Amino acid sequence: MKIMQFRLEFRSVDSSDIGVECPFLPDAGQYERHFNYIVQDICNFDGVVSAVALNAEAVFVRTVSLDLSEFKSLLKPALQHHFQYLRIVKIDEVEVDL
Template sequence: MKFRVTFRNISAADLSAQCRFIPEPDKFEMYLNAVAQDIAGLEGIADVSIEGDRALIIEANADVPALEAKLKPILQHNFEFLRWVRTDEL
């Protein structure tokens, strides 16, 4: 199955003890690439590609809840750099 996972920049509303600063907007692509590489290394992930400047297309043998469970540790690790918005099945 294919999925689109969409992300956004950190905003002032996201600032907290776990996210103390707003990363430079021009570094968002770098963080998205790093997340894509981490996801590509997960078991059960067949392919990961970047779509536009805010989304990843992920091919995996999973449904949306199972995929999100696989992604959770990576998203938590990158919590201070970008935010997950949604996961859509394509």
């Protein structure tokens, strides 16, 4: 069994994101609500053992038998669903301490 861990960093939509696909800034409080929704979405992915939010900006995700590419494939629809409210800054694979 291969255990992988990823660290995801998010940010709120800001004025630099305004465009055709995102014409308005979200209302106050919507970022945190959608951040929590995406953490819940990640918890429901096949192969995800846990998703722990450190604050309203980062999530540690532990998976079984998912490499980074596979995890990104699962993550893409969730990110698209929450596109009006948050952006992913980066995804890193981190060492697993067992």
